[in-house]
Amino acid sequence: xxxxxxxxxxxxxxxxxxxxxxxxxxxxxxxxxxxxxxxxxxxxxxxxxxxxxxxxxxxxxxxxxxxxxxxxxxxxxxxxxxxxxx
Amino acid sequence: xxxxxxxxxxxxxxxxxxxxxxxxxxxxxxxxxxxxxxxxxxxxxxxxxxxxxxxxxxxxxxxxxxxxxxxxxxxxxxxxxxxxxxxxxxxxxxxxxxxxxxxxxxxxxxxxxxxxxxxxxxxxxxxxxxxxxxxxxxxxxxxxxxxxxxxxxxxxxxxxxxxxxxxxxxxxxxxxxxxxx
Numbered sequence: 452x453x454x455x456x457x458x459x460x461x462x463x464x465x466x467x468x469x470x471x472x473x474x475x476x477x478x479x480x481x482x483x484x485x486x487x488x489x490x491x492x493x494x495x496x497x498x499x500x501x502x503x504x505x506x507x508x509x510x511x512x513x514x515x516x517x518x519x520x521x522x523x524x525x526x527x528x529x530x531x532x533x534x535x536x537x
Numbered sequence: 538x539x540x541x542x543x544x545x546x547x548x549x550x551x552x553x554x555x556x557x558x559x560x561x562x563x564x565x566x567x568x569x570x571x572x573x574x575x576x577x578x579x580x581x582x583x584x585x586x587x588x589x590x591x592x593x594x595x596x597x598x599x600x601x602x603x604x605x606x607x608x609x610x611x612x613x614x615x616x617x618x619x620x621x622x623x624x625x626x627x628x629x630x631x632x633x634x635x636x637x638x639x640x641x642x643x644x645x646x647x648x649x650x651x652x653x654x655x656x657x658x659x660x661x662x663x664x665x666x667x668x669x670x671x672x673x674x675x676x677x678x679x680x681x682x683x684x685x686x687x688x689x690x691x692x693x694x695x696x697x698x699x700x701x702x703x704x705x706x707x708x709x710x711x712x713x714x715x716x717x718x
Contacts, residue, residue, distance in 0.1 A: 480606055487610050491617060497646050498624050505628050505641075505649065515627070519620045523613060530609020532602075 553633045558694040559676045563626045570619035658683040664698040
C-alpha cells in the first residue's frame with residue numbers, strides 16, 4: 452500500500468500541445484452549422500427519394516418537396532445571416 | 538394513379554378507393570412540432586415567471602448572430618420533423634381494389650411494409666368508432682379478418698369507416714366467385 456497522498460489527476464502535458472490554444476465562438480458555430488446542414492441535406496435527400504419512389508406519382512409529391520425546400524431555404528438563410536459575418 | 542411500382546394490378550383489377558388516416562389525426566401529430574416552434578419565442582416570457590431565472594431571460598436576444606443561428610437551426614430541425622411526419626402520413630395508405638385490400642405501412646425511412654389480402658379470403662369486416670370527437674367526425678377503425686393464416690388487417694383512424702366497410706363487403710365475392718354487388 453502506498454503511503455503517499457493521492458495526487459490530483461493531470462493530463463499528460465504532451466497531449467495538451469495538440470489542442471488548439473483558442474477556438475473562437477464563430478469557428479464552433481460554423482462547424483456546428485455545417486454539421487447540421489449536412490445532416491439536413493442527407494435527411495432531405497432520403498425523404499425526397501421516398502416521395503418520388505412511393506407516392507405513386509401523386510400530384511402532392513412535387514408541391515410537398517417544393518414547400519419543404521422553400522421553407523428550409525428561408526430558415527437556413529436566416530440561420531446563416533448572422534454567423535456568416537462573425 | 539399508378540400502383541404498379543409496389544404491387545402489380547392484375548389484368549382485370551382496378552383501384553376502387555385509396556384511403557389514409559383522417560387529416561385531423563395528422564394535425565394532432567403536428568402539435569408537438571408546433572409547440573417546439575413556439576418555444577424559443579415563449580421562453581423569455583416563461584423565464585420571467587420564475588424569479589430565479591429572470592436574469593437568463595435578458596440573454597435570449599435573437600438580434601445577436603449566434604442566437605439567430607441557434608433559432609434558425611432550431612426552426613429548421615422542427616420544420617424538417619414536421620415535414621417528415623407529413624411524409625409518413627401521406628405514404629401510409631390502404632388501397633381497396635376489386636380483388637384485394639393492400640396496406641402500405643411506412644414505419645420510417647427504409648422501413649416499409651406492403652401486404653395484401655384477397656377479398657375472396659375476407660371472412661369478417663368490423664368497424665369501431667370510439668369517443669365523442671371520432672363519433673362527431675366519423676373517424677374509426679376497420680378490422681378485416683381473413684381465412685387461412687389468421688391474417689388480420691386493421692385500418693386505424695380512417696374517415697367514414699362504415700362507408701369503407703360497406704365498400705369492402707360490396708366487393709367481397711359470393712361463394713360462386715362473383716362480386717356481391
